[in-house]
Amino acid sequence: MDFTSQLGFTATERFLRYVQIDTQSDPGSTTCPSTEKQKDLGWLLVQELLAIGIADAHLDEFGYVYATIPANTEKENVPVICFCSHMDTAPDCSGKDVKPIVHRKYNGDDIVLPDDPTQVLRMAEHPDLKNQIGNDIITASGNTLLGADNKAGVAEIMDAAYQLMNHPEIQHGVVKILFTPDEEIGRGVDKADITKIGAFACYTIDGESAGNLENETFSADGARLTINGVSTHPGFAKGKMESAIKIAAQIVAGLPYELSPEGTEDMQGFVHPVDIAGHIEQATIDFIIRDFEDDKLKAHADVIRGVADKVLKRFPNSTYTLKVREQYRNMKNVLAQHPQIVDYGMEAIRRAGVEAKLCSIRGGTDGSRLSFMGLPTPNIFAGEHAFHGKQEWVSVQDMHKAVQTILHICAIWEENA
Structure with missing residues (x-):
């Protein structure tokens, strides 16, 4: 199914709201979440999920958001799948008073960030910009990070949830949503309730270039x-x-x-x-x-x-x-036991009209630990680039491709049940 012509995407509008909420985590804190302000975004997400009809959306005491999209298929054996992104931003660079800017129809020229003209996005230093000619690029204003890592993923999952609730023609089983705090300080799933999620497979939406699926992390x-x-x-x-x-x-x-x-x-x-x-x-x-x-x-x-x-x-x-x-350990050790999880993700990317690329992460994600907690979890692109710094950016069109990929994943699991 081609979702492109049928969907009115909401990811950009959501993303522009979310990045203005300061959710920076704190490695020196011993609480969970490490900063109470992460719950500010969590509460907003819950309200938006309830507004689109997801009745069980809630924020727990540790700052985790859980929600369930009911199945709309008559098939009874569709595995439950989950989508996960993290709400916090990195301690490396300020996430306070983020002023997002949408640069329409990028033409290849340098992008100078107005609040600090020394911050310049150049194609030579950001190679993926060569794939963005004509697209809309979102940056911060030069004094802060943007927060695309991982609020792009959050916005994409939220948009996908909106589409699933408003497009019953997209057949799917039960879909779970998990938004976590404190991923950037290595504690993103410390208090995650795997039993409450109850899924067979999960996909974090926290990767870089459009088309990337990462099935391997560092140990x-x-x-x-x-x-x-x-x-x-x-x-x-x-x-x-x-x-x-x-x-x-x-x-x-x-x-x-x-x-x-x-x-x-x-x-x-x-x-x-x-x-x-x-x-x-x-x-x-x-x-x-x-x-x-x-x-x-x-x-x-x-x-x-x-x-x-x-x-x-x-x-x-x-x-x-x-x-x-x-x-944490390399999630490939777990994913190799369930090859269809990665296979369906790759097929979904192709159906979204993007070249699918299987990659390794020189780092880790929430999926690294979730995989060893009994929830196999590869990582799908969110379109985020230049993480943790003032030149962080994301493409509107790449976010839309990520939303389509999420929807295709849901449909593929239903088709193959």
Whole structure:
């Protein structure tokens, strides 16, 4: 079925509303959600879902939005599927007072953001812009991120829900909706109720270029290196002081470039120091460790140990410990057991008139953890680009293609039941 001519899309209007609500998450917070303001968007989404006739839409105490679109098919064996996006924006860049701008009919010229003219979107730096000639590009004004990651996905799921409720000719089974907080700080599904969702498969709508379907993520560990140095009065420190700060600095400097984010690409993993804190007597370095192959994570942690051992030889009275903790694992390990989930997603993209591309993510999504919680979840494009920065952008037409893809996924599961 060709949905293009039948639908009056609402994704753009929804998106422009949503990005003006500050939902930045906070990695330093211990609450769920990490910031109460994420619920502001959650409440709005619930009200909009209720308004289009989805009776069970609700926001729980942890900031999760749940909703159910009832089946409209006579088939009784259609698997329940879910669509998921996250409501928070990244701590990396301000999400307060976002002023979205729609640049109509992009012609290939540089896009200068008016509130900070040093922020310029150039095709050479944003290669996917070459596919957007004639399309409408949405950016922020230059002082904030836009929030397309992942409010584009939220708007697309909301638009798809609107279309399903208003176009009964699109046959589908039960469809679940899940909007999560705190994905950007790695806690997006900490309190997700898998039993309440009750789905066989899920699709996060949180990817980049139109046509992309991602069935593989990094496997991820976190690690903390604690260095115990020797403190003494600096006026009498000769031959005695062993500064944990300086030891930490030497360890970071000793990490191999070819195992760093800036020195790797494609299917290569990395070790990345993300935080250093401490004083003379004790310092800590927090790392993220990433690879597509689980077995390589231990080898990467051993690289940290090897560098630390080498540096500590120069500091005989100092010691260190390295504690590694699992964060998430490559969702491909789960999705490989249910190939139709990815196959139907790829077919839906093609039916939306876009070239389908199977990709890997140099990162993770809510789907990484959902997959290992019993809900296999690949990632579908949302059209978002230049995540977490002031040059973030999304195409209106790509958002419409994402909405069509969601609708085709629903129809394909019904057809194949």
